[in-house]
Amino acid sequence: MCGIVGAIAGRDVVPVLVEGLKRLEYRGYDSAGIAVLDHGDVRRVRRTGRVAEMEAAAQAEGFHAQLGIGHTRWATHGGVTEANAHPHVSFGELAVVHNGIIENHDAQRERLKGLGYTFESQTDTEVIAHLVHYHQQKGLDLLAAVQAAARELHGAYAIAVVSKREPERLVCARMGCPLLVGLGDGENFVASDVSAIVQATRRVIFLEEGDTADVTRAGVRVFDASGVQVARDEHLSDVSLASLELGPYRHFMQKEIHEQPRAISDTFEQVIANNGFVPQLFGANAEAMLRDIEGVQILACGTSYYAGLTARYWIEAIAGLPCSVEIASEYRYRAAVANPKHLVVTISQSGETLDTMEALKYAKSLGHDRTLSICNVPESAIPRASALVYYTRAGAEIGVASTKAFTTQLVALFTLTCTLAKLRGRLNDEQEAGYLDDLRQLPGSVQHALNLEPQVQVWSERFAPKQHALFLGRGVHYPIALEGALKLKEISYIHAEAYPAGELKHGPLALVDEAMPVVVIAPNDALLEKVKSNIQEVRARGGEMFVFADLDSQFGESEQVRVIRTPRHVGVLSPIVHAIPVQLLAYHAALARGTDVDKPRNLAKSVTVE
Template sequence: MCGIVGAIADRDVVPVLIEGLKRLEYRGYDSAGIAVINDRDVRRVRRTGRVSEMADAAAAEGFDASLGIGHTRWATHGGVTEANAHPHISHGVALVHNGIIENHEEQRERLRALGYVFESQTDTEVIAHLMHYHLKQGGDDLLAALQHVVKELTGAYALAVISRAEPERMVCARMGCPLLVGIGEGENFIASDVSAIVQATRKVIFLEEGDTAEVTRESVRVFGADDQPAQREVHVSDVSLASLELGPYRHFMQKEIHEQPRAIADTIEAAVENGFSPALFGDKAGSVFEDIEGVQILACGTSYYAGMTARYWIEAISGLPCNVEIASEYRYRAAYANPKHLVVTISQSGETLDTMEALKYAKLLGHAHTLSICNVPESAIPRASELVCYTRAGAEIGVASTKAFTTQLAALFQLAVVLGKIRGMVDAEEEATYLEALRHLPGSVQHALNLEPQIVAWAERFAPKQNALFLGRGVHYPIALEGALKLKEISYIHAEAYPAGELKHGPLALVDAAMPVVVIAPNDALLEKVKSNMQEVRARGGELFVFADQDSNFSESEGVHVIRTPRHTGVLSPIVHTIPVQMLAYHTALARGTDVDKPRNLAKSVTVE
């Protein structure tokens, strides 16, 4: 991973590739590269760092070609080195890859036995050598070789391949990772995101699961998972309206889960460019924030869990006391009001009635300073608030909130750091560390999305269950709550979440072989405590499903299933660990046949009490 672009034309495609990669930078990445076919030879340039550095190198080396592919990579297998950057080449075959190949080690040993030498630590280089191997076996048919290769891969992939032996075409394949073909006049394109090719065409074909395709200057041929020709509809994409179209996805919830790297990147863009400034929350924010002595968060549902997470950040980073309340409860009690406390309301729609009424009640009690975190410009709650931060998640169609939640978390983290700076709790070195974590966040989320094939297997085990338990500790406890909420609202499985330390104070009585227990277990200061809580579950015959970091030192065993993300993302770990629990809920609902986007009894914008 993380971004793909390819082009074949009668003109120089190098500028198209470079521009496409720049448009994919929002996904987060640590290296970039392009490969082109020129005079029946493969030329490649790769660089760690920014796309601009790679582009400068390509210009210095005089890159010019009518066929090429490009990639931005966020490291998963192997470190951030030029040798691990894409494209990868094997004997004149160049390819780029998004996703994770789960059986790469098995294939690597097989290829080594056949005499292939590996130059990188990546799973992707395995695919390049497999392409060359099948070309040797069956002649120079690039498409046939790709169709053979994908049948030997286990995992998720979007692939684009070119060969010096066939300079008049490129081929591609998709399984689990988005990939589309762009249709031009006498030129055609491939990309992982329409934004990468919008400068060249708006006509696109969204490849479906298992598809392969052959792309030449004049034609596009698509083949289904059975390798038979398949008809795929041509869409005219309007990027500003893309959030209203399903594209290659089965449901809006699935689409919105996969849009999170972009949504988060858009939400944090100003902070990444200009640092943690009060201006992120409005022109008056600086003077308001200097005047406050605490924070009161009001929200409902998923937004309430975002507020619970923010409490940990705000108190730890800024040193301000923070209280979080369900809006529908706050508005009906004799609440204590301190005019020096900032009231923060969180709402995706900006029209949530309980939250709007709680805001009115807070003002009536004497709260002078209010901030709205919202996804819909000019909606009711922002209009009623002194300060506003828009999350820039884009339209969220699915009832179960996904990208709205993670962008709320991103906005709330920025609030915590800004308050910390104003209060002198965050020095320049700490601010730089937080900023670096924020820059890497979209890439971390993208990697979490690539865990989807493993989560699908878990979902099959969850589908027949009637109950589930979610556990987390510290700042990850609200993520356990969010996971339980997602599962219950779209799969209709009863699910509860507890702080893991509370397990022995009652919930342990529910644990048996029929109760799956999901554990959020990042490699943080509470990891050993979480491991102890897991032992309590196993001792009662419970089956554990653990979301852990790569270095959490868990091993699978009977009754203990583990899915790992490759990096512990520190203070922003709750956002990354949200992605797997969203996907678990989605795929469990799919397996149970429920209406994912429109779960029974629920509405997207709750405008009634």
């Protein structure tokens, strides 16, 4: 949610800011703006809607500067209006952009009003602008003023500030929300995501909790929460411009769906390279940490939560360990009973999901020191806070609705399952060889499922006019039904619910009629006959069914029952293959309805607020 970019250089930075904001559009936003220092004055342009509208306004007003900051906003405090859009200014002297939520903004607002400050917006961010200005008025330079203001803020934030009093300086601070500094030659940058500045530099410093950074053309100084100057490691980002381009596809979601065979192969490549499931895949000290665990606790949100639900079936069946899966935002607010011998697994595509990060902190406060992160973004906050890490290698995922991140998370969780099973003596050489062969075959099976796209597209035309849908699955495929329903509602705005197929007769069957399409995940596994019985329950009520069945399942088609056959049953990895057609169904239903596939309303890619 929200995006920050800033730059200081010997050249015009306005194109850098605008291009950076365009590359942050995938995160989800409803307004955009930039503020620059131009001939000693703070100039600002903001617009609701797309970055392109703000860009046109900046060009019309002749924006040109060597120092500036930009922002894409996803509304939290206050509606979607130009007055609430960032950057926010104080007395026309300084400008601030901010990601996150300031929890004590009401108290600070009243205090600042008493000091003579007036507010033009409903946002918590304007408090930051006035607070920094207040400390400047007391004689502090910009760096010290930002540090003083940060000490008075409660909540999560990433901020960047420029001031007309110090036109050769950009100051930023981070607490709970991602922020990095990009290093150039005689120019430097700040951003909430490396994709915003990759066109200018790939050399980055990731700020840590409580850090502030003083950024000039000459260099960067970083200070920790106590104000002591510290050295932070420089990293070379592996995000490429090519991965951020659409190429021959209509949408990033379509591109990312079709990138899954490669992403899956890349994610298990290190398993093959190590000739099997070895603890070292998760970290140097993983064997000692994993060998005697007594259970697994998975914490995640959204699609990552459904990946965790799938893994629970694997972990309990293959590794023989009890596994619980919780929504991170719920776990952190209940009185959990901790077992220090449980492995806490957090799953996050971005590695910055605030609810998941806070859940991890809570787990650690309860005494959990065996922590593992499954993540797609190296050096992000959650992996850095975890003892062990397994990076999925999905590459940049731009579409808000997660696709390849989900399937690569499943690969990572399956790898964890097999590693735990092997450590516990529940995976012999023959079984391990079989699972390795299953992984090698998986990209081909996924490609087979992708080849079904024309058939799925035909189905989507029947979904487009619908307002509601049911998804059914059983066992390890029930989470895939959940994921399918989520995808459909996210991007097509069709209300969809998922149920274990056996629960149909306990309530949801009352909804079934000829206007309610029912999607059934029906692999050729031990529960197939049970699923067929559930299908008959729907058929008897006049419901129209769309069945994703394996090639070797015996399903007869009729006017009421439509069947698409995925590859022959691929065993334990079947949920990954069956995720593909439900992704394609959501994508093509959204196309048929004319919605914004990559940027669905009200949603954001990286959720960095509660």
